[in-house]
Amino acid sequence: LPDSITYRKTLFAQFSACARRWLGLAARAAPMEMEALLQVCFAAPCDDDLSSEPHVGRALALEVGNAIRYGPGLPVDVGHQADALPPNSSPFTYRLGRREFLRGRIGRGADVGALKQALSDIYAQAKERPGQPLPGDSGAAARAAVDAMSEAAHCVVVAPHVDRELVRLLVWVPLTLLDEGVVRAASHMWTALIVERSDVEILIMVELTIAWTWLAQQHLGLFSRRFEPRSPFAAKMSYTPSDKSARSRAYAAISRTLAPHAQVIEFVAQRFDAVRHLPYANFGVVSAVLRILQATFDNAERISTNALVRGPLFTLVHLGFKLLGLGFESSPILESRLRDGLYALAF
Numbered sequence: 001l002p003d004s005i006t007y008r009k010t011l012f013a014q015f016s017a018c019a020r021r022w023l024g025l026a027a028r029a030a031p032m033e034m035e036a037l038l039q040v041c042f043a044a045p046c047d048d049d050l051s052s053e054p055h056v057g058r059a060l061a062l063e064v065g066n067a068i069r070y071g072p073g074l075p076v077d078v079g080h081q082a083d084a085l086p087p088n089s090s091p092f093t094y095r096l097g098r099r100e101f102l103r104g105r106i107g108r109g110a111d112v113g114a115l116k117q118a119l120s121d122i123y124a125q126a127k128e129r130p131g132q133p134l135p136g137d138s139g140a141a142a143r144a145a146v147d148a149m150s151e152a153a154h155c156v157v158v159a160p161h162v163d164r165e166l167v168r169l170l171v172w173v174p175l176t177l178l179d180e181g182v183v184r185a186a187s188h189m190w191t192a193l194i195v196e197r198s199d200v201e202i203l204i205m206v207e208l209t210i211a212w213t214w215l216a217q218q219h220l221g222l223f224s225r226r227f228e229p230r231s232p233f234a235a236k237m238s239y240t241p242s243d244k245s246a247r248s249r250a251y252a253a254i255s256r257t258l259a260p261h262a263q264v265i266e267f268v269a270q271r272f273d274a275v276r277h278l279p280y281a282n283f284g285v286v287s288a289v290l291r292i293l294q295a296t297f298d299n300a301e302r303i304s305t306n307a308l309v310r311g312p313l314f315t316l317v318h319l320g321f322k323l324l325g326l327g328f329e330s331s332p333i334l335e336s337r338l339r340d341g342l343y344a345l346a347f
Helices: 005-029 031-043 056-067 091-107 112-128 138-158 164-177 180-196 198-217 244-275 283-298 307-324 332-346
Strands: none
Touching: 005 031, 005 056, 031 056, 031 091, 031 180, 031 244, 056 091, 091 138, 112 138, 112 164, 138 164, 138 180, 164 180, 164 198, 164 244, 180 198, 180 244, 198 244, 198 283, 244 283, 244 307, 283 307, 283 332, 307 332
């Protein structure tokens, strides 16, 4: 580089703008994975290294992390949205602080057996009434479940060997509770586990495929039959306007039922987007996504016909089309079955 300060500043500004643009596109495509990667970036080289100095890379990582927004169709513009939330109150910095707190707590020793017992008790209570709030204060019970799951996830990361039973509980507890907040927190935990410990990805995806069939058998989430519209021939003709408050209550009830399942679909779609460029190197993930779609096709008659189901169903159909884009030259029968299933699911 020349000695000109002006040239160096211009080059740095251009490089930073390109980095922000690329990171913004990556955060929009896979926000949960980007957040987990940025948290790992902050933890490097060592969580216990207190002598690390601030540098441009970490400042940019904090800026990108604070700009991440979760929701369909919301772009991530680092230059304009970074100051929408103060750095000390953004969801990214909250989860980063939570991660460092748990790492320090687990570093002093954690009772894995007590964690398993706590999660097993929550799972046993939730399985008695799947998809329903736990008895007592449901908000406090959900927070306790999330706290136990967070500590268990960090125990899995730092353990020398993968604790399969703990990973299974991390998948089944939120899907049995089927609470929107718990499932959203679990999606972040699953992504962080996969980023920091890649050998648990196949185990998580396999448990998700099993749980998907269980949700269909229990008529939960997309497969719920509680909100089926009545036949117009079974209702009397009425010329009075509909009750807006009743419609609002029905909308809220349906949304609470569908939102957790939509979170799981979003997680599966993001995992597929993360590995589809190297499908043969990630054959286990692709196979798990294919099994989830096949289980959906096999239970298509159980899917609710409510209008609010169209959004999650569209995501599944779009995921199937992306899966078809990989090519099935070696198995034309499988490709034909996938096409028939997508056509039946779409119509």
